[in-house]
Amino acid sequence: xxxxALIKRITLQLLRDxxxxxxMFVAPLLILTLMYFLFNGNTxxxxxxxxxxxxxxxxxxEKTDIQVIEYEKAxxxxxxxxxxxxxxxxxxxxxxxxxxxxxxxxxKALQMKVNQVAAAxxxxxxxxxxxxxxxxxxKQIDTKYVYGNKDTVFFDVxxxxxxxxxxxxxxxxxxxxxxxxERTTGTLDRLMSTPIRRWEIVTAYLTGYGIFAIVQTVxxxxxxxxxxxxxxxxxxxxxxxxxxxxxxxxxxxxxxxxSFAASEFQMIQFIPxxxxxxxxxxxxxxxxxxxxxxxxxxxxxPMYYAGDALKAVMYKGMGLGEISGDIIxxxxxxxxxxxxxxxxxxxxxxx
Amino acid sequence: MNPSIxxxxxxxxxxxxxxxxxxxxxxxxxxxYGLIGPSGAGKxxxxxxxxxxxxxxxxxxxxxxxxxxxLAILQEIGYMAQSNALYLxxxxxxxxxxxxxxxxxxxDEQRTRIAYASNLVNLTADxxxxxxxxxxxxxRRLSLAIALIQDPQLLILDEPTVGIDPELKLSIxxxxxxxxxxxxxxxxxxxxxxxxxxxxxxxxxVRDGAILASGTxxxxxxxxxxxxxxxxxxxxxxxxxxNLGVN
Ligand SMILES: Nc1ncnc2c1ncn2[C@@H]1O[C@H](COP(=O)(O)OP(=O)(O)OP(=O)(O)O)[C@@H](O)[C@H]1O
Ligand SMILES: [Mg+2]
Numbered sequence: 117x118x119x120x121a122l123i124k125r126i127t128l129q130l131l132r133d134x135x136x137x138x139x140m141f142v143a144p145l146l147i148l149t150l151m152y153f154l155f156n157g158n159t160x161x162x163x164x165x166x167x168x169x170x171x172x173x174x175x176x177x178e179k180t181d182i183q184v185i186e187y188e189k190a191x192x193x194x195x196x197x198x199x200x201x202x203x204x205x206x207x208x209x210x211x212x213x214x215x216x217x218x219x220x221x222x223x224k225a226l227q228m229k230v231n232q233v234a235a236a237x238x239x240x241x242x243x244x245x246x247x248x249x250x251x252x253x254x255k256q257i258d259t260k261y262v263y264g265n266k267d268t269v270f271f272d273v274x275x276x277x278x279x280x281x282x283x284x285x286x287x288x289x290x291x292x293x294x295x296x297x298e299r300t301t302g303t304l305d306r307l308m309s310t311p312i313r314r315w316e317i318v319t320a321y322l323t324g325y326g327i328f329a330i331v332q333t334v335x336x337x338x339x340x341x342x343x344x345x346x347x348x349x350x351x352x353x354x355x356x357x358x359x360x361x362x363x364x365x366x367x368x369x370x371x372x373x374x375s376f377a378a379s380e381f382q383m384i385q386f387i388p389x390x391x392x393x394x395x396x397x398x399x400x401x402x403x404x405x406x407x408x409x410x411x412x413x414x415x416x417x418p419m420y421y422a423g424d425a426l427k428a429v430m431y432k433g434m435g436l437g438e439i440s441g442d443i444i445x446x447x448x449x450x451x452x453x454x455x456x457x458x459x460x461x462x463x464x465x466x467x
Numbered sequence: 468m469n470p471s472i473x474x475x476x477x478x479x480x481x482x483x484x485x486x487x488x489x490x491x492x493x494x495x496x497x498x499x500y501g502l503i504g505p506s507g508a509g510k511x512x513x514x515x516x517x518x519x520x521x522x523x524x525x526x527x528x529x530x531x532x533x534x535x536x537x538l539a540i541l542q543e544i545g546y547m548a549q550s551n552a553l554y555l556x557x558x559x560x561x562x563x564x565x566x567x568x569x570x571x572x573x574x575d576e577q578r579t580r581i582a583y584a585s586n587l588v589n590l591t592a593d594x595x596x597x598x599x600x601x602x603x604x605x606x607r608r609l610s611l612a613i614a615l616i617q618d619p620q621l622l623i624l625d626e627p628t629v630g631i632d633p634e635l636k637l638s639i640x641x642x643x644x645x646x647x648x649x650x651x652x653x654x655x656x657x658x659x660x661x662x663x664x665x666x667x668x669x670x671x672x673v674r675d676g677a678i679l680a681s682g683t684x685x686x687x688x689x690x691x692x693x694x695x696x697x698x699x700x701x702x703x704x705x706x707x708x709x710n711l712g713v714n
Contacts, residue, residue: 117568118569118571121568122565122569124565125554125561125565128556128557132556132557132597301553301555302548303552303553303554305520305548309518309520309541309544310566311538311570313538
């Protein structure tokens with residue numbers, strides 16, 4: 117009954133705080149939408165200047181969506197002046213490609229295309245000279261994909277992680293500040309002068325904020341899948357389950373860390389220390405390439421397990437059975453943080 | 468009849484700073500006990516320890532024959548903190564209801580107790596307003612109403628009448644006296660207002676974490692050979708400084 121009174125109060129307080137509600141329910145959708153458009157934007161065709169390149173090759177280049185502009189004479193200054201991405205010059209049999217390289221990924225892509233087209237041209241010429249060799253060389257390489265397909269973009273791989281991360285981030289902030297406010301306004305002290313038990317407070321906080329976290333999680337997941345059309349190869353219920361578990365971890369962690377903050381400002385300071393590093397280990401950057409000690413650090417990050425599980429379900433279409441390790445890890449995190457919470461309240465009262 | 472509160476040889480320090488020093492205090496059942504003393508003397512710390520919100524470094528505290536801290540006893544303590552700890556987003560009534568449910572009052576009890584407590588502090592008309600829209604005095608009064616909500620045997624009020632107008636102050640004091648006389652409640656009040664101290668059965672003078680003197684207001688005046696508690700307060704300060712000088 118004390119727990120339900122506390123839950124009722126927390127819910128009422130949150131419902132009256134329209135801005136916090138907005139942050140919790142609208143902000144993740146906004147950011148997710150923004151990311152969606154950022155990553156799905158049409159790529160601009162690269163501009164390539166050419167000097168003395170034969171007609172065949174120019175046609176080949178144009179076919180691969182390169183905007184080709186022919187010049188009589190050009191230098192690296194031309195690249196800058198005419199805002200080109202690269203310059204291809206024929207020089208006594210050799211070809212020289214000058215890349216602007218202000219955007220490395222763009223430069224690499226252009227370089228690859230030019231190489232491919234040039235190689236194909238050379239091959240064609242060879243076949244024309246000796247058709248016998250053609251049989252083998254003209255065979256195209258068929259590409260098959262284990263996960264996703266040829267239309268898969270970076271956002272499809274990233275989005276499962278983002279969905280989880282936003283749930284983690286917003287639940288962490290709001291629950292942490294919730295209990296913190298109770299500390300700074302003295303009401304937690306006041307609560308401790310009533311016959312309430314510490315575990316009852318922790319339970320009520322977890323449930324009260326948990327209700328909002330559940331709603332938020334469901335909204336974010338449904339929005340991501342139905343409106344943003346993020347790939348979902350597995351089951352939506354598995355996705356929600358993973359996110360709920362992650363929300364519980366964030367909730368318990370937020371409440372726990374709030375006991376080490378003396379003010380809202382200090383609570384915000386936990387974001388760069390605790391929340392942001394999580395994203396590095398969530399699977400956006402491949403873990404295999406990391407130093408051993410970093411890989412060890414990843415193992416103590418809840419987002420590492422959540423990211424792995426979400427990617428497995430949403431992108432690879434795996435079932436719960438295949439991600440049980442991640443689920444167990446998240447549950448262990450939640451249990452540890454909840455227990456620590458009950459201990460941390462000892463600061464206020466030993467009973 | 469056993470005393471309501473027995474504080475024995477209690478020491479308390481925050482970090483290295485000693486705040487209470489070998490405090491002994493006995494408060495009889497049905498007494499109205501005043502704690503006076505300069506700011507920072509340790510009054511709030513002492514009452515918080517009686518409630519069980521702070522832990523003593525050494526010494527024991529018994530309330531209603533139970534060693535504190537004790538959860539069951541908290542049901543019988545109505546505590547009003549020095550700073551208003553209220554939920555600003557909620558209305559006055561919701562605040563009262565919340566605390567009433569923490570003390571496990573049923574719906575009927577809640578209704579009658581909320582009506583009684585809010586009427587006592589003259590807040591009945593403002594119960595539906597959000598506390599954020601309350602004035603300072605209204606918040607103080609709501610705090611007092613919350614301390615009374617579960618009809619506890621023991622009231623511990625830390626500067627209950629700060630920011631409350633004289634008329635309401637008078638009616639609150641009359642009610643405290645009635646609670647003591649008619650219902651036999653034990654009440655502890657800390658105060659900086661000497662005419663409030665004057666109305667207590669017993670007064671203890673707290674200075675630098677120690678109880679310098681205690682007794683009825685008249686006994687204290689006799690002890691210091693003065694005519695008012697104000698003078699007792701001042702003289703105790705002078706005496707203490709002289710003692711320090713000698714040491
Ligand atoms: N949480 C705390 N941490 C450190 N020191 C504290 C803490 N609470 C109180 N103190 C110190 O303990 C001493 C006694 O404080 P206390 O609040 O009990 O005084 P008080 O007699 O109630 O004063 P006032 O009349 O101003 O309310 C003060 O010197 C104060 O600085
Ligand atoms: Mg005080």
